[in-house]
Amino acid sequence: MAERGLFARLRFSRQILLLQVGVVVLLLVVGLALVAALLRNTLTDDYGQRALAIARSVAADQAVVADVAAKRAGGALQSHALAVRTRTDTSFVVITDDRGIRLAHPDPTQIGQPVSTDYRVPIGGGEVASAVEKGTLGLSVRSKTYVKTPGGRIVGEVSVGFETDDPTADFQHLLLVAGGFGGLALLLGIGASALLTRRLRRQTHGLEPHELTELLYEREAVLHGIGEGVLAVDGENRITVCNEEAGRLLGIALPVGADLSELDISPRLRTALADGAEVTNLLAVAGERVLVVNSRAVRHDDRELGTVLTLRDRTDFETLTRELDSVRSLTDGLRAQRHEYRNRLHTLSGLLQLGHRDEAVEYLQTLTDSVASGAGPVGETVADPYLQALLVAKTEQAVEKGVALRVSDDSWVPAATTDPIALNTVTGNLLDNALHAARMGDRRPATVEIALLAQGSELHLSVVDSGDGIPAELRETLFTEGATTKLTPGHGLGLALARQAARARGGDVWLGDPGGENSGALFVAALPGIVGGGPDGGELP
Template identity: 40%
Template sequence: MAGAVLLARDDAQDAAVETVLAVAETVALSPFTVESLAAPDPVSRLQPYAESTRLATHTDFIVVMAPDRRRYSHPKPELIGQRFTGAIEGALNGGQVVEVFAGSLGESVRAVVPVRAGDGRIVGLVSVGITTEEINRRLTRQLPTLAVVTAAALALAAAGAWLLSRRLRRQTHGLGPAEMTRMYEYHDAVLHAVREGLVVVDGNGRVTLVNDEGRRLLGLPEDTGTDRLVADLDLPAAVDELLASGRPAEDEVVVAGDRVLVANQRVTRFAGRRLGTVLTLRDHTDLRLLAGELDSVRGLTDALRAQAHEAANRLHTVLTMVELGRTDEAVRLATAELAVAQQLTDQVVGAVTEPALAALLLGKSAQAAERGVEFVVADGSRLDGPALPSRDLLTVVGNLVDNALEAVAGTEPPRRVTVFVRADDDEVVVRVGDSGPGLPADRVTDAFRRGWSTKQDGRGLGLALVGQVIRRHGGRHTVGTAPTGGALVTVRLPRRS
């Protein structure tokens, strides 16, 4: 309020200066004033004119004087003829004088201007003033209005501040500045320290946060900024689809480059309003590979257990036939089964000198036999020495065979899976065909990028893991139709130097 009063006082004083200057200039430029100064009795003409003008303009004095300071008009007639007190030098030089001066009427704001004759000579001066007391009276009359306006402004500012504070409290869930600072520091440290990828997307599809682990898992550069649309980021296809859809997901397996990720996505809401989605990612690449190898071992164990049970039945049969004296038939039964098993073993071991791959093929043949599937290692298969890392070779062959076995499951006999593995000087070729329903042409891309299988849910990781190995080694793949009518998948990988 005090500041407003001071500003109003300054404005009132400036207005007074403008008023006295305007009135002084008007009187000085009046032809009547010039004529009166040249008359024999200037006082009789100028005193009534000055007083009427003073009353009309609401000023406190109008003094017309000679250049030697002698007054020709004054609100106090007894002072007419006496010398004017105050500065006039600037006006005598053709300029203006504006000052606050304590004269005969008290302190006042006054202006002095020259009166010029027709030839330009200064023949007199005009001084017009408003007392400081009058300025204060005018200001006092304005104080109620000023107080009302100030109070209204303060009330409006207070209401605005209250509304702004209420909105900020609502936006910050009631947290104060210190609490928000601490929360930001703690949350920022936690988000960058956790070993789980985090991606936050707002309701407009813009990525607002990606932590360090999320950048690593998704292959995003460190300088990739946030506040960008999901479509503008070079994300793996499966992750891009999940973020764009905004649908909830729980422990969904997605393939991102060479990694197998488990994704969970939740929709965030506040007060019933959807704010966006939060996606978390866990790296399960090594775990999935180990789980696949464990499944292969478990399958081989089950097959060996079944074969042991079957062998025990045949052994009992042979022994019974020997006891019955039918030794020739017993020998033929025993050697026939042995010849079939030995023939496949000799074929695999003779064609594949890589022990891990040979063991894998024998194990898959046992699984196929248990499922009633004919397992054939195609003629011309040959693999000498470590042409590729064993782990990658087992991933390609094992997953292709598993997919083929899944494809023929439940189909009408005869069910058949054919495997061809060969290495030359430049590349390793793996070809697996089956007698199943085949792989639709429009699903080939999805199968190798996002995971697809012939299972009921249509999703798996077999071909996706094969696709990882192909991309890592710079290989290629083709999908065609096998002679038996099913899918024929061919993978070509450059041989390791």
């Protein structure tokens, strides 16, 4: 238990090193054992085959066959056997008759004695090869064959053997060579394991497995727990990390490994990623949403790892800001009217106090006619209160900018609208751009005219200004976020938002006439299903 605890306390990289070294050692030991067994068997068989070949050559000698058939023990047969033994460096050459009685033997005292091992196989016409047996001369590797006369009768056997020390010496030599190669392989294995362990430690920055697991849990918790969208790309603009919020805000699928240049993303996002520079609070449009984008380049040890983008939803805030601007404009207009009417009331009070009754009545009549004729730019042609308020506010803004804003005489919106936010987004942005173009244009007086016409539940509107028109280089990218003729930063979203809001309802916003020498630009919008029922609750004409 103590040793196991000590191993567990080692760093993961060292555990891997020890395990790899252990595996290498185990494989080498098992391999050497197999090699040793194969070598021993091979050497035994080799010496047995050599003994069998010698025995066959002795048994084929006609002088030997004649002496064995005549059972002449010793003498020439003994001399011949000893000569073969000396010449072939074998341990023994033994010749017997057909009953196993020795006729030649290295030990002359054993001649005439029966052999100590089984002789029935060769006498029966068979052969024994590579048998490890113990006889009077000790343990040896021996082979046996029969002695046959020319007439085909088996008259004896020849047994040739080598002492087991002979193959053992060769085996030890070969085993020593194999052990040397095994030791070299062990050193190479340990070196490779050490290099692999070092690379593993470098790749994991020295972190342990439990630390990597905790980092994974923390990464998942942070990515999916925050309310912002997070999108990370590598140096080749391939997505490496993203959370669900990023996909929801962008309105597209963001599979890991996908090339961001092939996805339908905002041009501003694409530009920010292509430049590689840090971006702070960049406004971009994605679907119906206005996003605040921040971009940071990621580096580690002077190595560029990619870019991380954070996305925040600013749609609701942008809507509230535009509504607040409309309310503020309307309030400023009402405040100006309040001062004007206060001055008129003071004048009327002074006339009455001075006793000029007839002049007071005439002045009051004049004021009444003025109010009746100046009820605003819309009169009774536009029934929607939100649209009325927007037009009143924009009229006041136009006056402040020296621009005359008119509502076309043929305008007709007889009922309230069903989506005032979308309508105000489209109308407000078109009017803002038209007022700016008219004010900055060369034509005077500067004018903007808006036409509103309800056709059933669909509302058509057009806005034309007296400005200089749309430059040719901007006409193709006019509705792309970031495209603007204004010099100050933070612009280029109005037309993109207007078109997005219109298309979200199945409508559209487009450039009807780019303008030029004779007139300013004309923008047209169609918003289906945005006008409610008529005053009596029935369908609109």
